[in-house]
Amino acid sequence: MPAQHFSPWIKDYAKQAALNNERRLVVLSGSESWALSLLLSLDTVSAVVSGNAKRELPSSAPHSTCLIYGDSRVLTANVKQKRYRDKLGSESDVIVFIDSQFTIDAFAALSGTLRAGGIFFLVLPSLAEKCQQSLFFKRFLSLIEAMPSHTIITEASAKLPPPSMTIHLHKPEYEPMQGKYPLGCITSEQYHAVQAIVKVVTGHRKRPLVLTADRGRGKSSALALACVQLLQTHEHHVFSIIITAPDIQALAVFFRQLSDSLPNAEQRGNTFTLGKARLDFIAVEQLLKQPVKVNLLLVDEAAAIPVYLLEQLLNSYHRMVFSSTVHGYEGAGRGFTLKFQQSLTRLCPQWLSLHINQPIRWRVNDPLEQLVFDSCLLNAELPILAAQVPINSDNNATENTDFLAATVFKVISAEQLITDEALLQQVFAVLVTAHYQTKPSDLKLLLDNPQVQLACLFSKNNKQVDVLAVALLMNEGTGYGVDDTDVKAIKNSQRRLRNHFLPQSLFSHCGFEQAFDYRYLRIMRIAVHPQIQQRGIGAYFLEKVQQLATHQGADFVGSSFGVNEQLLSFWFKAGFTMVRIGFTKDKASGEHSALVINGKNFRARQKQQQLKQDFYRSFDYLLLDEYKTLTSTLVYLLLTKNAKEFLTELTIADIESVHAYAQGQRLYSSCAYSLYLWCKHDLLTHDKHNSTDVIQHSLVLIARLIQKHDIDTVCHFYGLTGKKALNQHLKNYISLRLDTVNGGTKAS
Structure with a gap:
């Protein structure tokens, strides 16, 4: 197909899009050299190829007219992969x-930069x-073929489709006129959003606003306006606004709008x-x-920030606006909406x-x-369950x-999913609610990776079959394509294997030299429909996965996850052992993995016990x-999941020192090491029957004795008036525990 035929065609095509x-998609299927000629x-x-082929456009370039992404040797990219x-x-x-x-995450994200009237060229063999x-x-491809506004052109085709056949004119639902609404807003919804944000400052305290939208709706601009x-209203008064986000780069539109308008x-x-x-801006x-x-x-x-951190912000600040893309290219919006609400x-x-x-x-x-x-x-809606679910598993054990x-536990193949669109949408909607970093590539992984399995829990007592829980599983380790050469390369830090997270982490970080001699089933994601969470269904489903x-x-x-108390309790109750905590916090979650x-x-199980011991050996340090x-x-x-045999034995002198401190006969510093050893033994005697008050008081000991926080920090965090009050708190708790556990004569 000559380029002279393509040029007038694409101009007409783009004109109709404008x-x-x-925005429209054109698929060019053929060789890269042929596609480049067009x-x-x-x-x-x-212009980009001749002037910028050997340099990448800066991310701050305000109006780049052409973005090129990929790994082609024929057409040099100006967007880093x-x-x-x-x-x-x-x-x-x-x-x-x-x-x-075909990096679908990049495809989805970059599509959000395209202006109206723009063309997205997808070049494929x-x-x-x-x-x-x-x-x-x-x-x-089937979705592209079902949308007449998009076009597929193959190298083998002799003719271009007439532009008139691909045009379906739509009457604009609004006229985007700058200044049509007050304050520089473009739509009435954006104007109402600006008014609502401003009202948070003048209205009642503790009434935060949650502003949500898909990408391209003017949400960030509304914040800026x-x-x-x-700022203009309070120009002559001391007035402070703070904006935060998971990453400063997420605020590019906000800062540009603020700069242009002010x-x-x-x-x-x-x-x-x-x-x-x-x-x-403050992190x-x-x-x-x-x-x-x-x-x-x-x-x-806000959807990219863990809910527990958002809760801490709510407790610390009284006039807040939470803004987020709810199911756009960042994913996780549905989980944010449900859980944060x-x-x-x-x-x-x-x-x-x-x-x-x-x-x-x-x-x-x-x-x-x-x-x-x-x-x-990204628009998969979470269905409302038709199944009759128990209200409370503790009070209604029989009903639960x-x-x-x-319920029915099944492993669903990718071939089954691709032929059942309704099931695929249900499954992915449930998965999205469980994780704030869900990406389009997760769907591609689910359908294309041969090491991945999908386990589902279905209801069966109603005409409409509901997806109650979903687990995305990965088979790893021996038997899945790893050889001695790979292991040697990993050992020498020359490469990292995809699809082998567990054995690779155990090998590289835990010193488990034989890690690749074992088979693993990694639970990448596990999610229960939000309508039936906190009813024991997750634990039941996890047991079914372990049986599988x-x-x-x-x-x-x-499994690997951002560690917090709620999640860790779930895994511990299911019999899992902690073998590693990452040394740095995840930038997105703010949690250690x-x-x-x-x-x-x-x-x-023998190896599990050894890995557990290795973890606790270095944990205090x-x-x-x-x-x-x-x-x-x-x-x-x-620490309550440690094992007694891993602890340093308490001597008679240690026990005497603990008693002496509790009775006010010796100073804290002279007994600190004995108190530290005793505290670790004492924690192993805690069980589910311990009151919340006992646990809360033990946290003070942990903060001071084991975490070695200074006196001021401990007092501030636990509401104590100073060193004397802290000392008395420690004595009272230790005396209580000495009286409770074996009459105070033994450590455990």
């Missing part, structure tokens, strides 16, 4: 996607071959000052570590919610947005048992540095 205020007929592409998210604040007229791996290799792509109004403000880094009023962790006085706190992309209702019953539906940057039902949402299941007996692992001959079942395992045969930010509650939970 008239429709929409693409170079576009001025926007040829691992930094495509940096472009989310920019806009483009043309995108060329020529990636042999043989479509038939791609469909044979990938069930995900087979489904993706509200800040402009507030040219008279002084800007230094991430601080804007207008008279006596100012706006600052979430810093806001919690050192609370500041502020008139308004904005939390953007429960926290808000508990902590701030009069909280307010506002959702922006109408897109600003393109028309309603934009073809490219619809393709991304449908192909990546009957309900669990009326045993049946399939796995040596270990394991935990690795837990459960041996399924005698040989594996690491608490003073790498683990110093762990909460005392989490440390308590970990």
Whole structure:
């Protein structure tokens, strides 16, 4: 197909897209050289190729007209493969996607930068071959073919489709006129959002606003426009706004809008000052570590921040706006909406919610947005369960048992999912609620990775079959394509294997030299439908997954997750053992990663015990540095799962020192080591019958004796007036425990 035929065709095609205020996809199926010959007929592409082929566009470039992504040797990319998210604040007229791996996360994210009237070119080899290799792509292609606004052109085709045959003019649902609404807002929904944000400052305290929208709805601009109004109103008064987000790069649109709308403000880094009023960016962790006085706190992309951190912000600040993409390219919006709403209702019953539906940057039902949402299941709605579920498993044990007996556990193949769209959507909707970092690539992994299994728990006592719980599982270790050469390369830090997280982590971090001689079933995700959580269904489902692992001959079942008290309690109750905690916090979750395992045969259980001992051997030492930010509650939970045989034995002199301190006969410092040893033994005597008060008081000992926090920190955190009050608290608790446990004569 000559380029001179393609050029007028694509210009007409793009013109019609602009008239429709929409974005479109053109698939070029053939050789890269053929595709390049067509693409170079576009001025926007040829300008980049001739002028910028050997340099990458800066992420701050305000209006890049052409983005090129991929690993092609023919057409050099100007977007780094691992930094495509940096472009989310920019806009483009043309995108060329020529990636042999078809990185769907990058495809989805970059599509959000395309302006109305823009064309997204997807360059691929043989479509038939791609469909044979990938069930995900087979489904993706079928969706493209079902949307007449998109076009597929093959190298073998002699003719181009007439543009008139692919055009379906849509009457715009609104006219995006700058200044049509007050404050520079473009739609009425955006204007109402700005008003609602401003009202948080003037209204009642403890009534946070939750602002949600899909990408392209003007949500970040609404935050900025509200800040402009507030800064101008309070220019002559001391007034402070703070904005935070999982990453400063998520605020590119916000800061650009703020800068454009407030040219008279002084800007230094991430601080804007207008008279006596100012706006600052402060990271979430810093806001919690050192609370500041502020008139308004904005939390953007809140879905990417763990709920427990959002709860801490709620407890520390009284005028807040939480803003987030609910099911856009960041994923996890559904989980944020469901779980955080429960926290808000508990902590701030009069909280307010506002959702922006109408897109600003393109028309309603934009073809490219619809393709991304449908192909990546970003719009999969969580269904309401028809099954009759028990209200409370503790008070209705029989009812709960009957309900669990009326469920069906099944392993569902990718082939079954691809032929049952309704089931696929149910499964993915439940998975999304469980994890705040769900990505489009998770769906591709589910459909395409041969090592992945999907386990589901279904209801069976109603006409409509409901998905109650879902587990995404990965087979790892021996028997799954790892040889001695791979292991040697890992040992020499020359490579990391995909799809072998558990044995690789045990080998590299825990010194388990024979890790790749075992088989593992890794639980990547496990999720229970939010409607029936906290009723024992998760524990029942996890037991079924472990039975599956045993049946399939796995040596270990394991998982890795951001560690917090609630999750860790769940895994401990199921018989899993902690064998590693990561040394650094995850940037997205703010949590250390935990690795837990459960041996399924005698040989594996022996190794599990050894790995457990190795973990606890160094745990106290690491608490003073790498683990110093762990909460005392989490440390308590970990130490109560230690084993007595791993502890240093208490001598008669140690016990006498503990008694002497409790009776006020000796100073704390002279007894500190004996108290430390005694405390660790005492924690092993704690059980489920211990009162909340006993546990709470023991946290003070853990913070002071084991975590070695200074006196001021411990007193501040536990509401004690000073050193004397802390000392008395320690004595009272130790005396209580000495009287409780074996009359105080023995350690355990």
